[in-house]
Every structure is written in C-alpha cells, then in structure tokens.
Amino acid sequence: MTSSALRVLKSGVAAMAIVSQLATAPAHAFCGFYVAQADAKLFNNTSKVVLARDGDQTAITMASDFEGDVKEFAVVVPVPTFIERKQIGVVDPKTIDHLDRYTAPRLVEYHDPDPCTPPLPMMAGPPSGGMQHVTSTLQKRDYGVTIEASYDVAEYDVLILSARESDGLVNWLVDNKYKIPEGAESVLGSYIKQGMRFFVAKVNVDRMKDIGNGYLRPLQVRYQSAKFMVPLRLGTVNARGPQDLIIYALTKKGRIESTNYKTVKIPSDVDVPLYVANEFGPFYKAVFERAVARENMRAVFIEYAWDMGWCDPCAADPLSNKELVEVGARWIGSDDDKAFRSSRPGGSNAYVTRLHVRYDAVSFPEDIVFLETSDRNNFQGRYVLRHPWRGTGICEAATAYIKALPARFAERAKNLENLTGWSHEAIAARMEKGGQSLQVK
Numbered sequence: 001m002t003s004s005a006l007r008v009l010k011s012g013v014a015a016m017a018i019v020s021q022l023a024t025a026p027a028h029a030f031c032g033f034y035v036a037q038a039d040a041k042l043f044n045n046t047s048k049v050v051l052a053r054d055g056d057q058t059a060i061t062m063a064s065d066f067e068g069d070v071k072e073f074a075v076v077v078p079v080p081t082f083i084e085r086k087q088i089g090v091v092d093p094k095t096i097d098h099l100d101r102y103t104a105p106r107l108v109e110y111h112d113p114d115p116c117t118p119p120l121p122m123m124a125g126p127p128s129g130g131m132q133h134v135t136s137t138l139q140k141r142d143y144g145v146t147i148e149a150s151y152d153v154a155e156y157d158v159l160i161l162s163a164r165e166s167d168g169l170v171n172w173l174v175d176n177k178y179k180i181p182e183g184a185e186s187v188l189g190s191y192i193k194q195g196m197r198f199f200v201a202k203v204n205v206d207r208m209k210d211i212g213n214g215y216l217r218p219l220q221v222r223y224q225s226a227k228f229m230v231p232l233r234l235g236t237v238n239a240r241g242p243q244d245l246i247i248y249a250l251t252k253k254g255r256i257e258s259t260n261y262k263t264v265k266i267p268s269d270v271d272v273p274l275y276v277a278n279e280f281g282p283f284y285k286a287v288f289e290r291a292v293a294r295e296n297m298r299a300v301f302i303e304y305a306w307d308m309g310w311c312d313p314c315a316a317d318p319l320s321n322k323e324l325v326e327v328g329a330r331w332i333g334s335d336d337d338k339a340f341r342s343s344r345p346g347g348s349n350a351y352v353t354r355l356h357v358r359y360d361a362v363s364f365p366e367d368i369v370f371l372e373t374s375d376r377n378n379f380q381g382r383y384v385l386r387h388p389w390r391g392t393g394i395c396e397a398a399t400a401y402i403k404a405l406p407a408r409f410a411e412r413a414k415n416l417e418n419l420t421g422w423s424h425e426a427i428a429a430r431m432e433k434g435g436q437s438l439q440v441k
Helices: 003-008 093-103 166-175 184-193 205-211 274-278 280-294 321-326 337-342 396-420 424-433
Strands: 018-021 033-037 046-054 057-063 073-079 088-090 106-111 145-153 156-163 197-203 219-224 243-251 256-258 262-265 299-307 351-359 368-372 382-387
Touching: 033 280, 046 093, 046 368, 057 073, 057 093, 073 219, 088 145, 093 243, 093 299, 093 321, 093 351, 106 274, 145 166, 156 166, 166 184, 256 262, 256 299, 256 351, 274 280, 274 382, 274 424, 280 299, 280 351, 280 382, 280 396, 396 424
Parallel strands: 046 243, 106 382, 262 299
Antiparallel strands: 018 073, 033 106, 046 057, 057 219, 073 197, 088 219, 145 156, 156 197, 243 351, 256 368, 299 351
C-alpha cells in the first residue's frame, strides 16, 4: 500500500471505509469544580461520528481528521436507502469539537471543609446541488454498478451507487482510480446482499478553493430506515491494528446501547491522587486501555450520558439549539435558543450518549447495531481530586480527620493502581513527594 493510501486511513470515519483516490454515577448533583477533560484527540486513529435518531429518522455526521493532499481523500459509506440531495449537507467542525468537549471524560476537584466548622446545607441540583446524470467513457463496461445520482455538496462531489455484485463494484472503483484494499470485496458483498447503496464522496479541489476553506468539513447524511447502526467493518479491512471510534448519539427518549455487543460504563466517580491533575491525558488513556483489556476488546463503552439541557460539572457549555439542529436533532423544533429554552426550564429535548469503541476485524466482526432506551439516568466518566484540609483548627473532629488522612491517601493510591495498572510503588512515591503520605505518623 502506498504512503498516501496509509495517510487516508487517518481520515474522518475510518469506521466507514476510507479509501484513497490514486491510492454508575450517583443520581444527585456532583457540584464539583471542573479541572480537565479527556477529549478524542488523546487517541490515535480515532474517528468521530454523530448520530441523531428520531423514530426511523437518522442523521449521521462523519468528522474527518484527514491530513495530506485533499485530492487523495475519498469516503465510501454503506447507506440503507436512496439518498436525495436535500438529505446531504456539511457541518461546521467547531460544532463537533464542542460536542466532544461537552461529553468528554473529566477530572473534578473538591476541597475538604474545616472539620471544626459545621457543614452548610447542600443546594439541590437542576431537575433531573440538485440531481445530475453522470456519463463517463468508463460506463461502457458493464460493471453491474448503477450511478443513481450525482450531487455537488459544498467541497465534495457525491455519488450514490448501487451494485449487483461486489466484484463489479470493486472493478468500478478501481477503474475510476479508487485504490481498494485487499479483502474489501467480501465486506462490500455483504452490504450488497442487504440491498444497501453506497454513498461515495471525494473532494472537488476547484470548488474547495472557491469556497475558501482550508479544511474539510464533516459530511452529514440523513435518511429514514428501521436500521439504527454504524457500518464499521469496511474500516477494518486495511487498518494496521485496532482503531478507536467515538460516537455521539442524540435522541429524544434516552441513552442508546448496542444490541449485538456488550455495552459497559467506563469506571467512574473514583477518588484519585492529586498529582493526576498534571497527567490526566495519560491517566485516562490508561483507564480506557485497561477497561478494553478487561472486556477483551469486545465491548462498547459509555463515557457520558446526560440530558443536553444541563451538566454538572460542565466540561463545556451545553450545545445551543442551533448546533443541535445542525448535527441532526431537528425534532427540537427551533434553533432559536432564547425562544425555545425559555419555554423549557429543563433545557432542550435532546439526550446525548457518548460511546467509545476500540475495535478490529476480529473483535468486531459485525457492524454495531443500536437501540434507543428510555433510560435518562445521568452518567459521566468522572474522576475526583480531593484536596485535604490543611488548617490549624483544634477540635476533636480535626484530630480524627488528620489521623484518618493516610488511610484515605492509601485508598486513592489503590484506586489509581486498579484503574490504570500503574505500579503501586511509583504511585506511592509520587504521592509522598506531593505531601500525601500513605504512612501513619
């Protein structure tokens, strides 16, 4: 495979088949102070997909982190039905970045109160281009491929294809200068047998220059189908090792989960040593990798599940109604935030689930199929720093508090060891250096 083809593997939705042209948290409010977040950029070879689901209506937005010559970018996505031009659009990448920040696993902190001062009562948290006909000299050969439509969509040229046989589709793609990895034919064949079509997009360089964007915007496709799934198998064909896929799902009723793979909540709501504040990125990577190993890389992990109207603590502000409509949550009825939210004290009627999958062809031999549940319980990947009280008050409670600190520090060291697999000795040494001794003095 050429180096240019390998670069394309990092492109947007590797889970959707990128190919080369030419080549349990508590129910009450947390009330912590947000410190840091673990966004999608922590992980290499990561694709981001936004799903908005309303009944049988699905909008899928595919974000791209493609690097290289845009002439080499192309994407092939199996879709369950014919797609019209009005069902395709582009999304501002800042909106996807906002959604990523809002739902990212987070680090929060508390400060222990003066044990000699009675605690204050806690405050309650918030309520829970038109169709065109394509002609080409290449069409003279009978591939068994039908170009059902051709569209100009911002900086992209989009084709909607159907095919009778996988070898014909592969030949068509190859003859049209798409480099197809070995093994793709059998996967494409399985989609053809299901009667699925293929959404094919590549960059129109001249139009991109006219638009003036120096980057590729996420593509969005909207369709109606009983199938609620993400087609990731094509992305495993030419992948070198496991890949990460982060799915942000917006629904009306509640959390989504996989029906054909185990759905597991990431470990959460755990006290960790203070020095993690300076190493939250490596910390969360270790947490996730340990969780993946524990499930033999055969699980879909929930990192966040919450009503979009509020958050606690917030790693970013909730998305505006305009942003929610942009990524497909059109059921909210209006992108006017002031008018709409003033009539809904609880916020917008959108529930967001963030799922994180690490997969390869062996561990995930099938596309992920989803189910929207009515579960609206709040959950977030959340890790807690607790700063000890260091005052000079003298009372019986203060004496007991100070005496108990080493045991608390030891518990947090054990938590960190269990979450990450890091050495207990190394953790204890780092904590000792930071003034959190595990030894009773």
